[in-house]
Amino acid sequence: VCPVGAISERNHVEDVWKVLEDPQQTVVVQTAPAIRAALGECFGCEPGTLVTGKMTSALRQLGFDGVFDTNFTADLTIMEEGTELLMRLKKALQDKETVSLPMFTSCCPAWINFAEYYYSDMLPNLSSCKSPQQMFGAVAKTYYARKQGIRPEQMTVVSIMPCTAKKFECQRQEMIDSSVQDVDYVLTTRELGQMVKEAGIDFMALQESEMDAPLGLSSGAADIFANTGGVMEAALRTAYEIVTGRELPVKNLHVTPVTGLEGVKEASIVIEHPVADWSFLDGVEVKVAVSHGLANARSLIEHIESGEKSYHFIEVMACPGGCIGGGGQPRLTTDAVRMKRINAIYAEDEGKLMRKSHENEAVQQLYAEFLEQPLSEKSHHLLHTKYRGKPAV
Numbered sequence: 395v396c397p398v399g400a401i402s403e404r405n406h407v408e409d410v411w412k413v414l415e416d417p418q419q420t421v422v423v424q425t426a427p428a429i430r431a432a433l434g435e436c437f438g439c440e441p442g443t444l445v446t447g448k449m450t451s452a453l454r455q456l457g458f459d460g461v462f463d464t465n466f467t468a469d470l471t472i473m474e475e476g477t478e479l480l481m482r483l484k485k486a487l488q489d490k491e492t493v494s495l496p497m498f499t500s501c502c503p504a505w506i507n508f509a510e511y512y513y514s515d516m517l518p519n520l521s522s523c524k525s526p527q528q529m530f531g532a533v534a535k536t537y538y539a540r541k542q543g544i545r546p547e548q549m550t551v552v553s554i555m556p557c558t559a560k561k562f563e564c565q566r567q568e569m570i571d572s573s574v575q576d577v578d579y580v581l582t583t584r585e586l587g588q589m590v591k592e593a594g595i596d597f598m599a600l601q602e603s604e605m606d607a608p609l610g611l612s613s614g615a616a617d618i619f620a621n622t623g624g625v626m627e628a629a630l631r632t633a634y635e636i637v638t639g640r641e642l643p644v645k646n647l648h649v650t651p652v653t654g655l656e657g658v659k660e661a662s663i664v665i666e667h668p669v670a671d672w673s674f675l676d677g678v679e680v681k682v683a684v685s686h687g688l689a690n691a692r693s694l695i696e697h698i699e700s701g702e703k704s705y706h707f708i709e710v711m712a713c714p715g716g717c718i719g720g721g722g723q724p725r726l727t728t729d730a731v732r733m734k735r736i737n738a739i740y741a742e743d744e745g746k747l748m749r750k751s752h753e754n755e756a757v758q759q760l761y762a763e764f765l766e767q768p769l770s771e772k773s774h775h776l777l778h779t780k781y782r783g784k785p786a787v
């Protein structure tokens with residue numbers, strides 16, 4: 395169910411079956427980080443059973459031409475959003491320019507809708523980064539399509555999302571930066587479960603397989619986008635290393651104060667001995683907050699507006715627990731179910747050798763071959779967006 399109650403769910407399974415049968419179309423699929431810890435529930439698994447490899451095999455059997463990962467563009471989001479935050483801090487603290495802080499994350503379309511409607515004066519505070527789903531569509535239909543020698547209109551991008559609001563997001567008029575609609579169809583976790591059953595695939599008997607390169611390669615930091623606090627933790631892992639030039643020890647990767655199901659969570663980090671480019675941050679206490687559930691976002695904003703609280707960076711997710719508790723996930727979602735999925739996602743992160751977004755070599759290659767650098771003109775065109783204020787009545 396849509397967390398803001400504005401969107402009713404439309405099933406797109408028939409549309410996707412049709413396009414998979416079209417020989418003129420190259421059909422690629424991306425899977426959001428939260429799917430792998432919940433899809434198994436459609437086939438009788440306990441909540442929190444990780445089925446990443448079986449899910450990948452199922453998507454191949456369904457006929458997708460490329461099986462990719464929204465995690466790839468979660469890593470890309472960290473590169474863009476982290477750089478955007480550091481540039482805002484530089485303008486505010488070094489250049490003494492007026493700049494909109496705190497900066498809010500922009501991965502969650504229900505939060506974006508909510509901010510556009512109720513807090514239009516705060517829109518400059520939203521990161522201009524598109525969500526990872528939308529970055530994926532724009533990159534797939536430009537960079538990857540070019541590599542494959544096909545035109546954007548010959549490619550269909552299907553997303554598997556934990557979320558009903560993503561169905562609306564892909565249809566926003568801004569999301570056509572590849573020259574056609576960047577993401578064509580969004581299926582929820584439940585709809586993917588339905589397709590697997592309709593195809594007669596014995597999901598639990600499937601062998602595990604790996605996602606395709608390059609858009610299927612990702613870090614553990616991308617996995618944790620699924621959980622409340624995950625985007626913040628992923629951003630801090632990368633920002634810390636960029637600013638200090640020092641590697642974060644593995645035992646310090648988790649930002650414990652922003653994990654768990656408390657409605658609003660806070661953390662702060664004092665920057666010590668940054669590299670020359672970021673010397674203005676020496677001794678600065680960077681304050682962050684994380685909220686999930688829109689009532690908590692509202693209360694957080696009210697505390698900021700009243701001057702009671704101040705932060706530099708805030709993560710907001712509309713669903714309780716973040717995307718692992720999204721409206722497109724298998725039902726019933728209780729706090730116990732949320733915690734099992736959250737623990738599974740952290741286990742997925744901890745099982746990887748590459749756990750920071752800036753270490754993703756496929757993302758580095760994307761910059762080297764195509765985007766140039768974070769916040770470049772091409773990055774701005776494909777990976778960033780604008781927001782709309784409340785419509786006039």
Ligand code: SF4
Pocket residue numbers: 397501502503504505556557558559560711712713716717718719720721
């Ligand atoms: Fe969708 Fe909920 Fe995740 Fe927001 S928090 S992106 S509404 S699943």
